[in-house]
Amino acid sequence: MKNNIRARSELGIAFDQFKRNRLAIFCVFVLAVLYFGAVFAGFLSPYSFKNEQRNFSYAPPSKIHFFHDGQFIGPFVYGRTSIIGEYHKREYVTDGSVRYPIRFFTKGDPYKLLGLIPVQTHLFGVDEPGRLYLFGADSRGRDLFSRVLYGSRVSLSIGLIGVSISFTIGLLIGGVAGYYGGKVDNVLMRLCEFFMMVPGFYLLLALRAAVPDNFNSVQVYFSIVIILSFIGWASLARIIRGMCLSLREREYVLASKTLGLSDLKIIIRHILPHTISYSIFAVMLSIPGYILGESALSLIGLGIQDPYASWGNLLSDAMSIVRIKFAPWILWPAGFIFMTVISFNIIGDALRDSLDPMLKGQHEK
Structure with missing residues (x-):
């Protein structure tokens, strides 16, 4: 009970500190407006x-x-x-x-x-x-205004859905590797290192090339989500693994083993919840990568296809300097991408600053 009260108080303190960051609060408002525009x-x-x-x-x-x-x-x-x-x-x-x-x-x-x-x-x-x-x-x-709004549905949702899938994979693999250690840890970490070693964008292109050309826009959308999720989990898994190596030696974990709880329940109920603080701001800092990944694929014609809109394929018109000089307003989607990426990064940095004392406290326990 004391641990729960302390956890709540620590989260409350972190939230109060986050609220004092006016720039981060403004970015939350910006993202709320963008997602409202996407929904409606x-x-x-x-x-x-x-x-x-x-x-x-x-x-x-x-x-x-x-x-x-x-x-x-x-x-x-x-x-x-x-x-x-x-x-x-x-x-x-x-x-x-x-x-x-x-x-x-x-x-x-x-x-x-x-x-x-x-x-x-x-x-x-x-x-x-x-x-x-x-x-x-x-x-x-x-109308570019209409297409930017419709395009935000794709670009913004891919970030949320993709990061949800990849972080679920990263948390589970990192948790299993850190809890069991030994050969399981070695195999899973070598797998992580492989994905981290290969340049992400080239791996993204290679995986996209494997998707059939006759896919419709909905199938292409989910293909991009899966591809981005597939290459985005490794870095989180390594960090979660390091945290779990420390957490598995805690008294409450050893007590759970003594009581006969299964390894899966121990990992899900007692180890992974203590990594949530890190995961919160890591998610915020990772979402821009998914948005930029989709935008890059759509920009070069490998993502969402015309007439359907995403911020990436809206920028395909801007690949010509002559067009930009003649019609500079075609760069509007780039402004929305920039605004979204900056907002997520500022919020992520603010969350890291506010949660950092709590993370240090967890490592010192």
């Missing part, structure tokens, strides 16, 4: 990720106006037409005589709310044939 992407985006208008290829971001001829009339955008100008360059001309009011809770492309409920209501939008491009348009005239 269909409602928050004015268009479906497939909705395209070829006449608006690489259209610049729409300018939202509130006044017309000096009179306030609410948010609206002017009509635009595209023309082929000099050197066959597409140019967009604003038609000040045509206005499209921005309507809220308007009807638009059908989608499934939370993946279950078919609806057509969007938070905002404009009537056809008007187009509202908050972030501009891509090469097919698709």
Whole structure:
């Protein structure tokens, strides 16, 4: 009972220290907004990720106006037409005589709310044939804002699902290796060293090459999750193994053996729970690697395929300097990747700082 009270008090102290880190709290808010946008992407985006208008290829971001001829009339955008100008360059001309009011809770492309409920209501939008491009348009005239929101579903969920699988594997293998030691430890650690020795990105490419080309986007998604999980567990397993080598000699573990508890129950109930403190911030620091891994695969055409969106394949348009110079707004997905990775890293560092005294205390016991 005393151990439980102490554990709770230590976690409470660590949480209070974390809350004092304002930058980390801000990053938590940023991630909460991003995940909220991912969950409700269909409602928050004015268009479906497939909705395209070829006449608006690489259209610049729409300018939202509130006044017309000096009179306030609410948010609206002017009509635009595209023309082929000099050197066959597409140019967009604003038609000040045509206005499209921005309507809220308007009807638009059908989608499934939370993946279950078919609806057509969007938070905002404009009537056809008007187009509202908050972030501009891509090469097919698709709204980048909508595609960034839909793409966040893939990029953000892969990080969470992938790290959950790999950390479960790492905890179990590290726990077994540290608890048994001897030959079991040697075999499992050599396996870990193999995965840590091979350059991760090249191993990622090799495993992705083994996936059949005729897989649909859902199958590709889960293939990427499995691949990223398969190569991401080794470093955690080695650290958990070191912690378990110390924990297995504790009095409560020896007492559990005396009482006849099975090895599996001892590992799961009495050893692995004492590694959770380290695992919490290790998870936060590992998630960015999964997001970047998926983005890299999709960027080079080996991940999520068009027309489905992920932050990685949205950046495929930005692989040309000419396109970036002509349409710099295609770099928006890179900003979201950067913001997400930095937020997870800052939160992970803050958790490490707040949990570090507790980890030291566990090692000294």
